[in-house]
Amino acid sequence: MTNDRISIDLASSAARIGRDIETLGGADYTNSAEAISRYAYTKEFQNTTDYFIQELRAIGFEAWEDPVGNLVGRNRPKGEPAFGLGSHHDSNRNGGKWDGTLGVVTALETCRLSTELGLDLPLQLLSFIEEESSGFGQGVLGSRIITQQVTEDDLRESFRAVDDGRSFWEHAEEAGHDPARWRECIEDIAGLAGWIELHIEQGRVLQDGTLAFGIVTAIVGVNWVDLTFHGRADHAGGTPMGYRADAGLAAAEVAIELERLAIAQATPTVGTAGVGEFKPGLNNVIPGEARLGLDIRSVDASVYEAVIAEIVTFAEAAAAARDLTLDVTIQALTTATVMDAGVVGALEAAATESGHEFTVMPSGGGHDTQHVAPHVPSAMVFVPCRDGISHSPAELADPADAAVAVEVMLNAIAAYMDGAA
């Protein structure tokens, strides 16, 4: 590492980031008057891609779309080593200006600064299509295509547009892409020496802790456990306490136990009973059925697997104790992904030098970086967002926070590439 810390004009960068975000919040870039709504392969999405291509070319980067529309910008020839930065610029259908787009805008700003400050760091901007699943009901689709996590049949047949039911393939071709060459998308990550995705936190840890940013050390694995307890819907008046098979109370016990288990884990773990419903749902009828929908996440697969096993055992015991039967459905949605120690270390060092208060933290949500990380040393940076709100027009972040993070990323990348060289 070098001791020459790169210092940027934070106010100027914040202004540029804010301008980009506001521009892309305009009418040409969303198909909704009330929200940001853009997805492949709409005109608004293409306009957004074109905006980035134009801005990248303005600073001397080559910029192109891959065979399915993922955006790549480079200041080094294709295949040569570079450090990757980016996120996604699609949105959910009732979205805000910041989710995803801020990661591409700050990647662009990092590229601009590297050029303007004469650093000439080897950089690659990458923006994935369809992170939010708005177009085809398939999340993190761009990164899954790049990393070959789909089949040709998925793209030709199975993945169908939410709007008109036609295939991904047909839509991609109609938009001028060449999906038959989708396997070549792997080249998007060829030559990447490292990867950082900046994203709004979608939580309130940074805001509530008055922290400038967070460095993500792992992306959690997400698991859903759906429980349905079956008891007897007896009359609340005619059935003394000892004669009951109350499905609702077993569900209540499990919800509380899940909180206890999540808190008890030494590694960051969350457990949520987001679905809770008693049936038939009348004050004077004992719940004959109770549904409980659990979400269990941890940065360590062995931890969430243990928590799942423990809560299912607890639920079975709670059901048995109340003379209930229990249906259990477990879905492993994503696996835990640990970020690269080298990239995280470079970010931490740069963050410490910046003098800003920050934290290392897990990402509780899934991101494209989950698919990049098995191929490229990866990390993520979180910036605060108001009250943790995302996926909503009420989503709000501060370009000044983003500029601070850009400076940290610029220093981290310089140091990392210096060490890698």
Place this chain on the structure above:
Amino acid sequence: MTNDRISIDLASSAARIGRDIETLGGADYTNSAEAISRYAYTKEFQNTTDYFIQELRAIGFEAWEDPVGNLVGRNRPKGEPAFGLGSHHDSNRNGGKWDGTLGVVTALETCRLSTELGLDLPLQLLSFIEEESSGFGQGVLGSRIITQQVTEDDLRESFRAVDDGRSFWEHAEEAGHDPARWRECIEDIAGLAGWIELHIEQGRVLQDGTLAFGIVTAIVGVNWVDLTFHGRADHAGGTPMGYRADAGLAAAEVAIELERLAIAQATPTVGTAGVGEFKPGLNNVIPGEARLGLDIRSVDASVYEAVIAEIVTFAEAAAAARDLTLDVTIQALTTATVMDAGVVGALEAAATESGHEFTVMPSGGGHDTQHVAPHVPSAMVFVPCRDGISHSPAELADPADAAVAVEVMLNAIAAYMDGAA
């Protein structure tokens, strides 16, 4: 009391009770092909009243309808002392053959036996209109009219038919009654020395305990407490356990605490969380709102009032501990009514002499007897019903059980009237 225990032909009485019940389950007595559905002032309801009038007159009883259609049968002149027996012969709209009707049928059987066995006990049969609220959305209406718990405006204007929106008054007049004389209905209970209502249990205590019948010592007071907790619907992934305002967990804690409180009471008390619903109701969103609907019943008003106060205090503390706000609505639906020690004692003595296993128990549901009890020494007798099911075509009881209860009532009434004489 006399030592000459009255003994009846149980098989013969069971057969007659069964025949009455099956007759009244026929097409002339219900407006539904799938269920028993009859209510004032329909043809099917009038046919049922007429059946009882005919059967009463056949054994030498006078029988008539009061000004609103409540049925009275007597073997003593109006106003002279007699012991009252009965229930209601309307049903809910998707009802069974037993709820209410069995109480009138067994009252009729008791009158028959008194005549046939030459006992000539002074008896009055009374069957109330509209216990189930099917006609005008007003429950226990007949007994409320008799005991003057309504206003003339209620009957003329407020109480409207579920079927066509016309007033109770208009329907009563059209059916040939004289609602303008409704205040005279108080005479229905004038001269009653005591009152017993037999009813199916609508619970499983008798069935599960293999008990022949139950003697009701009190009718519970019914209270509903509706709680809505308001928290923050944060993302399950992005929000560590310590940053949450989870409305669902507070609701879960309250449901479990209510069970503990109900069990802890020395007098029979039930507490039920029948409504439980988390919102928005997605696995990966922390419940921002949770509704809990509680039903709290006890035979002792001071007990349910204390339980209500304790659970509300607990809910407030649970809300405060999780940084939630809480809305509380308390509805006192009925007050607890203690049965008369003299009538209960006579039933207990006769029950003990019968040699059958029985229990004394509270009634967890409301009944017309709640309105009679403040005016006449009252009790109730419960007979088993299959799996506690009522208000359904699946409702089932056994005429043999009813015959056993009739013999007990006959002995209890004889002893009670002997003591009163």
